[in-house]
Amino acid sequence: MRMRKKPNLLPRMERCGHLLIDTSEKPSPRRGHWRELMPEATALHLELGCGKGRFTAETAAQNPDVLFIAVERVPDAMVIAMERANELGLKNVYFMDDDAARLPLLFAPDEVDRIYINFCDPWPGNRHSKRRLTAVGFLELYRQVLRDGGQIHFKTDNHDLYEWSLFQFPKAAFELSEVTRNLHEKGICGVMTDYEEKFHNLGTPINRCVGTKLFRAAPPPAPCPLSHSPAVRRYSVAAPSASPAFDVRLGL
Numbered sequence: 001m002r003m004r005k006k007p008n009l010l011p012r013m014e015r016c017g018h019l020l021i022d023t024s025e026k027p028s029p030r031r032g033h034w035r036e037l038m039p040e041a042t043a044l045h046l047e048l049g050c051g052k053g054r055f056t057a058e059t060a061a062q063n064p065d066v067l068f069i070a071v072e073r074v075p076d077a078m079v080i081a082m083e084r085a086n087e088l089g090l091k092n093v094y095f096m097d098d099d100a101a102r103l104p105l106l107f108a109p110d111e112v113d114r115i116y117i118n119f120c121d122p123w124p125g126n127r128h129s130k131r132r133l134t135a136v137g138f139l140e141l142y143r144q145v146l147r148d149g150g151q152i153h154f155k156t157d158n159h160d161l162y163e164w165s166l167f168q169f170p171k172a173a174f175e176l177s178e179v180t181r182n183l184h185e186k187g188i189c190g191v192m193t194d195y196e197e198k199f200h201n202l203g204t205p206i207n208r209c210v211g212t213k214l215f216r217a218a219p220p221p222a223p224c225p226l227s228h229s230p231a232v233r234r235y236s237v238a239a240p241s242a243s244p245a246f247d248v249r250l251g252l
Contacts, residue, residue: 009079016082021069021096023106032108034069038092041067043113046145048100048133049073049120053081055193059116060085060093062191068093071100100133100141107145115142115152119195122161134165139172143213152211155183157199162207174211183208 013020021030035041042065050056050070060068070093072078078095085093098106120133130137134154142152152174156162162181169176183189183206192200200206 009075012079012083013075016079016086019082019085019093019095021094023096023098026102027105031106032111034107034111035067037094038067041065041092043067044069044111045114045116046103046107046112047071047116047118049118050081050095051077051118052194053078053084055116055118055191055196056081056093057084057088057090058191060090061088064092066092070095071098073097073099100138103141104144109144110147110150112145113147113150115146115150117152117154118193119156120161122156122158124160129164132161132165134161134168136168136171139168139174139211143172143216146213148213148215150213152213153208154211155193155196155206155208157196157204157206159205159207162209166209169209169211173214173216175214176209176211178208178210180209181205181207 023030034044044067045059045063047056047068047070050072051074053070053072056068056070060066070081072081072095075097078097082095085095096106117133121131123129123131129135132138139152146152152169154165156165159181166176166179184200185205188200196206
């Protein structure tokens with residue numbers, strides 16, 4: 001569902017400008033230096049698709065020793081999230097408008113301790129499966145910035161996306177735990193998003209799991225299949241170009 005355009009968006013964003021991190025330069029100058037924003041932080045947590053920021057602000061308030069970085073592509077949602085954090089006077093949460101596909105340009109290896117993915121776009125249909133934030137391609141990107149033992153906390157109300165995702169985590173060497181298909185069955189568990197509360201009140205079960213990054217030795221480089229062919233040996237083989245980044249719609 002498309003959000004209604006917020007009035008006075010730019011002035012509202014400017015009032016919370018101290019919480020917004022400019023990541024337009026790639027690779028980001030912040031890469032490898034995020035903890036300079038909060039040197040006393042015991043961990044760095046990243047949320048992909050913070051939406052209106054209820055989960056972001058409440059979780060940051062409950063964990064003042066943790067540095068939170070929230071990613072959101074929709075300015076009309078992000079301004080509400082920033083205002084929430086600002087009203088609470090939080091000093092441990094920052095926001096950025098960027099894409100999950102570019103995380104390795106924003107964070108250094110092992111820099112992130114935890115990633116939250118809450119109610120991301122399910123991208124129904126097989127032809128869109130690679131766009132899902134729990135697809136193996138994205139999980140491999142998360143591996144690049146997560147430390148060994150770092151975790152992905154995933155919540156969704158979409159049963160099909162959840163069941164599909166449970167098969168993706170092990171493919172990228174993430175160990176699954178805390179797997180549940182009805183998180184709030186015995187009472188509210190943890191901080192909710194606005195979206196989560198709405199659908200929980202309608203009786204929709206909330207699915208949740210945790211994926212922990214396991215150590216995985218890097219495989220040896222595969223030999224070029226053309227390297228022994230006399231017809232091509234005299235030509236240099238160009239390095240494959242990076243896959244073009246695509247925009248992904250993040251969670252609500």
